[in-house]
Amino acid sequence: MDFAYSARVEELRAKLQDFMDAHIQPADAAWKHEVEAGRYPSALIDGLKQKARAAGLWNLFLPALKEGEPGTRLSNLEYAPLAEIMGRIFWSSEVFNCNAPDTGNMEILHMFATPEQRERWLNPLLNGEIRSCVGITEPGVASSDPTNLQTTIIRDGDDYVINGRKWWTTGALHPKAKLCIVMGLSDTAPDADPHKRHSMIIVPMDAPGLTVMRNLPLLNHYSIEGHTETDFNNVRVPAANLLGEEGAGFALAQARLGPGRIHHCMRTIGQCEVALELMVERALERKAFGRHLSDYANVQDWIAEGRMEIDQARLLCLRAAWMMDKHGNKAARTEVSAIKVVAARLQTKIADRAMQVFGAGGLSNDTPLAFIYSWGRALRFIDGPDEVHLRTVARAEIKKRKESNRSTFAEQGVLRPHVKASGS
Numbered sequence: 431m432d433f434a435y436s437a438r439v440e441e442l443r444a445k446l447q448d449f450m451d452a453h454i455q456p457a458d459a460a461w462k463h464e465v466e467a468g469r470y471p472s473a474l475i476d477g478l479k480q481k482a483r484a485a486g487l488w489n490l491f492l493p494a495l496k497e498g499e500p501g502t503r504l505s506n507l508e509y510a511p512l513a514e515i516m517g518r519i520f521w522s523s524e525v526f527n528c529n530a531p532d533t534g535n536m537e538i539l540h541m542f543a544t545p546e547q548r549e550r551w552l553n554p555l556l557n558g559e560i561r562s563c564v565g566i567t568e569p570g571v572a573s574s575d576p577t578n579l580q581t582t583i584i585r586d587g588d589d590y591v592i593n594g595r596k597w598w599t600t601g602a603l604h605p606k607a608k609l610c611i612v613m614g615l616s617d618t619a620p621d622a623d624p625h626k627r628h629s630m631i632i633v634p635m636d637a638p639g640l641t642v643m644r645n646l647p648l649l650n651h652y653s654i655e656g657h658t659e660t661d662f663n664n665v666r667v668p669a670a671n672l673l674g675e676e677g678a679g680f681a682l683a684q685a686r687l688g689p690g691r692i693h694h695c696m697r698t699i700g701q702c703e704v705a706l707e708l709m710v711e712r713a714l715e716r717k718a719f720g721r722h723l724s725d726y727a728n729v730q731d732w733i734a735e736g737r738m739e740i741d742q743a744r745l746l747c748l749r750a751a752w753m754m755d756k757h758g759n760k761a762a763r764t765e766v767s768a769i770k771v772v773a774a775r776l777q778t779k780i781a782d783r784a785m786q787v788f789g790a791g792g793l794s795n796d797t798p799l800a801f802i803y804s805w806g807r808a809l810r811f812i813d814g815p816d817e818v819h820l821r822t823v824a825r826a827e828i829k830k831r832k833e834s835n836r837s838t839f840a841e842q843g844v845l846r847p848h849v850k851a852s853g854s
Contacts, residue, residue, distance in 0.1 A: 699773065
């Protein structure tokens, strides 16, 4: 395993950082002003997207990008340090057409779309002309176990009819949102294989019967593009909108979620770096009881622990990306689960320390810390809760030991037998 950045990646990192410094950071105040006024800053974003594409900083996330398709084809390992830079300003990924949930949707369409689906949906997404969302999680069931999903996708002649309710549908309020990839039951027979009952289908956002019920606050924060509760009431779409085969929803979901999970982790590391840098700057400038905060041992410990923890997380993220490139997404499942837990937990930990150093100001929107903290907490649910990923890692470890040909520690004599003490 060699995680050193190649000359090509170093060149792209420098180009991306220059773009961030010249265009993204100066636009941050204007972006926030528009959002606080309740307007999505479409003109600002669209102008920056044109600049990014012209600079060759476009669709960097897709290892299977074909010749002739817009963007720069990179491996997961090559993309990781670039996603980290984008993550430092959380809204910037859209500028480079590398934003969730579009990246995951483009991945799945790239693998499974028909020629007609590619023309209508994938190509406009690759060109950054439209946005998309995904409907998997449901309010009425424990969606961490997708076999529980109850939304139905039932064949009716040349159409499918969708009924059910989804929530945390990110991006549904974006002015350019044109499609939602919905997962639901296509086989409602009680004795059907629980992992072959679900399908995925493309639903246009303007389809009759699709209603955005409300925008859900995330820890009391409303996203301008929405994390919505969305109702599907007899939504009828052509059978040609089905993704892949009927009953293949689980396979498609796994193909979609693997890269999406690690992309979140890559960006998280960038946000953790921002939180640590803010904490250090604050500790150097702020005094309490006659001394700079940076002089206190506990603050120094937080700084040191943050540096070590971020570097550890980065290496784990790079290993997971390397595994995906070398052995495929399925083979890297355990590594992706591991970094998913580590990165989300680290984000809240680093942000919490930084907020403590900032004092009450850290709770406000005067710094990005409140957002970093709340998004880190949300990441412990997004793309699967911690408990599901811990279960994946534990099962892999247990299986590895069961299948090992090595003798047990007891057989090796490492464990000493219990000897009853004399006179007891």
